[in-house]
Amino acid sequence: MGVAWRPYPHPYAAKTIWKRLHERVPAREAIAACGIYPIQSTKIDPTVRKHLTEA
Numbered sequence: 001m002g003v004a005w006r007p008y009p010h011p012y013a014a015k016t017i018w019k020r021l022h023e024r025v026p027a028r029e030a031i032a033a034c035g036i037y038p039i040q041s042t043k044i045d046p047t048v049r050k051h052l053t054e055a
Contacts, residue, residue, distance in 0.1 A: 015051070015052060017048050017051060017052075019045070019048070039052070039053065
């Protein structure tokens with residue numbers, strides 16, 4: 001749960017998934033892989049996709 005920084009703060013919530021990265025993945029590479037992907041993207045782990053598409 002968080003609060004918006006706008007003049008009228010409203011609470012919000014979103015599904016999040018934390019996945020441990022291999023210790024040999026450089027931080028810059030990990031950050032570069034962040035972003036918004038289509039739900040069908042092969043970059044999304046099938047377990048993560050299942051969690052996100054379940055109601």
